[in-house]
């Protein structure tokens with residue numbers, strides 16, 4: 202990796218002027234409505250904006266392009282079946298601003314690269330295909346045919362299909378994802394990394410091994426029947442805001458909410474539902490009953506401490522705490538697990554987790570008498586070295602209580618991207634099962650590759666080493682979403698060709714291969730007209746519901762293509778006569794795509810009929826049915842030790858987080874109002890004692906360093922913000938600090954970058 206410390210287009214380090222205010226105690230309310238409407242009107246205009254919002258998440262409307270929180274099965278709000286951040290995601294997409302060839306002729310790639318992600322994202326929708334020739338300084342227009350021919354030629358020029366990488370972002374629809382994997386496999390590779398590799402891969406791995414399915418088991422209705430809801434390493438107020446409505450309903454039905462997080466996130470503490478009079482009046486907003494402010498990566502030790510106390514209670518009154526019948530009928534390995542548990546001291550574990558022992562005892566008392574328990578989690582569990590083991594520990598706790606496969610109980614990994622779960626179901630996976638490949642071979646009459654492909658981390662290394670030469674991304678902002686920004690930038694710049702299917706301009710277009718292409722596609726809210734018909738696609742949410750999504754807005758440009766059409770034309774241009782697949786028919790009729798999905802993937806019987814039903818349909822889920830699709834047909838207890846974090850003198854642990862004005866790498870604004878941070882993203886949240894130990898005060902300017910694997914990584918110019926965070930723990934926003942996340946530091950088994958546990962040292966900023 203080049204030693205030049207001054208960042209280039211991959212990560213301009215610009216300050217914007219921090220303002221601070223109090224940390225909010227309650228999320229949403231009228232401020233959320235105002236924020237949503239302000240952005241909608243400023244980006245899309247009143248008429249266009251309101252048309253979009255009135256159809257957002259409505260039955261027969263279009264699915265939110267932001268997170269994957271489910272819509273109610275029954276009545277949906279006629280006023281607004283969306284949250285502030287859902288509205289802002291749509292406003293982003295529905296913007297009337299568009300970038301034509303003229304814009305790109307006036308602004309060089311280098312000039313655009315100096316802008317912040319917020320500034321780049323605010324430029325508008327890309328209106329036509331753009332090409333950057335080798336040595337070029339400005340993108341120039343290109344026809345669709347020429348673009349597909351260019352890509353096809355480069356792909357066929359490669360020595361092996363494994364020299365190409367085909368990335369998928371979680372916004373890609375089921376229909377496009379199925380065609381994409383079909384094309385890539387007929388082309389001859391399994392190099393299908395996706396954003397799931399960086400987020401819930403650890404969940405899929407843990408749940409698959411423990412319970413036989415890599416997805417959560419609960420439905421929205423289960424929330425309303427739960428006795429206890431545990432929320433681990435998740436910030437729903439910003440990342441899954443409609444979850445707060447479900448939590449409020451659950452609480453009204455008597456549920457106890459236990460939140461476990463290093464940060465006292467506002468959305469965990471209180472919620473003013475702006476869709477209710479009481480919510481507008483701020484009546485009884487409280488959510489969390491017990492808040493456990495765990496140290497970064499302290500979750501495993503905390504879960505073990507709770508289990509030790511539950512075991513002690515069970516031993517005092519056998520059968521009063523553990524669901525012995527469930528354990529005997531449905532699980533394997535419980536005795537060994539309980540035997541291993543006896544070696545631990547709950548008080549010591551509580552201390553290791555950074556939690557007062559009395560709080561752990563209180564939680565154990567609550568759980569002892571309950572069995573309808575739901576565990577929800579997100580990146581705060583999945584992006585750690587021991588993430589898979591920690592998620593299996595969550596499963597261990599639920600198995601002891603028999604809290605899987607019954608109403609009001611189960612697992613709930615909450616997906617952060619609208620169709621990330623659907624893409625995986627469609628076969629977007631670098632390690633496909635033999636069963637899936639057999640089905641492809643049987644139905645499409647070509648032999649798909651059987652060797653596993655690259656996931657995200659592996660493809661970055663392969664591009665950096667020159668082993669992968671063409672990078673194709675279906676959506677997303679690969680550079681800003683991935684770890685070790687400088688290394689990843691060099692990897693992309695090492696490619697012969699980089700191609701992005703995108704709706705809006707982003708940094709990955711500005712850090713590119715020798716040649717680069719941008720292919721502008723229709724967004725979720727855009728109409729997809731063909732022969733007078735406005736076609737629909739479909740998505741799968743976190744609870745495994747498949748539903749249709751039909752756009753309602755006139756696209757900003759006549760030169761946009763739908764994702765399925767882009768894949769079909771790309772496949773024809775690349776595979777030509779040697780293809781066995783009827784690409785033209787798929788492009789003309791999406792029902793044919795769904796018919797072949799139904800033939801190829803279990804659970805999609807009568808796909809075309811059922812997806813047209815209002816609200817769609819649930820995919821089968823063995824756990825929900827009390828079954829376990831493991832080799833033993835049993836759920837498996839798992840034994841792992843809670844790891845102790847050994848920080849050297851001066852070292853701190855950093856976790857990357859989102860601000861409230863952000864969805865993944867899309868930055869809607871510079872504020873993070875729930876945390877009292879305004880107009881600045883280059884901030885580091887620090888514990889007061891850690892600041893004192895380093896003679897730092899609020900507002901000081903510092904540089905952040907990581908030296909993992911002997912590589913010097915630095916992120917300059919961060920403002921110290923005193924914050925209620927545990928000692929030795931800090932937090933910063935991504936993508937600004939992804940430059941510090943080592944490409945070689947990954948979760949065991951899932952290979953997910955450890956963005957939530959980055960060892961940090963801090964020095965006063967050395968001006969430049």
Ligand code: SF4
Pocket residue numbers: 258265266267268269270271282283284285286287288440441442443444
């Ligand atoms: S909760 Fe998620 S899916 Fe629902 S409207 Fe908000 S961002 Fe969209």
